[in-house]
Amino acid sequence: MSDWTWDYNPSEEHVADGLPTGVMAEVERLATELAALGDDAVRIGRPLDREGGLREFDILNGRGFISFLAVPRHRCVYVCNVTWYG
Template sequence: MSDWTWDYNPSAEYLTDGLPPGVIAEVERLATELAALGADSVRVGRPLDREGGLREFDILNGRGFISFLAVPRHECVYVCNITFYG
């Protein structure tokens, strides 16, 4: 287990406004899992050919995705965007 945390960037209100509660719960579950990976979270999701930078990870069997930024210096995973197709 790592000491990493996760947070919404810019804010939870901005990113989750209008999303169903189940989608928010899934995003928060995945963010917790990514934070548990610690420094390895810079290699999860797309793009597959490099690590670091803004990454994407599918949610709910391809019905959407999250964009996140893993910042080793802050020991934090920031959820930057949530796209849900419904």
């Protein structure tokens, strides 16, 4: 089990404004899973050819994606943006 956590960056209001409740539930579920991966979260999602930096991960069968930062020194996954196509 990882001791990593997750949070919104810069804030939940900024990232989640106007998104359906079900989408946010999925984002929070995925963020919890990413935090559970710990240091391995820097390799999940796009881009595939390198580690670290801003990553992207599809949500709800490609109907959107999340952008996140996995920061090992903070031991935290930061959800920075949610794009929802509906």
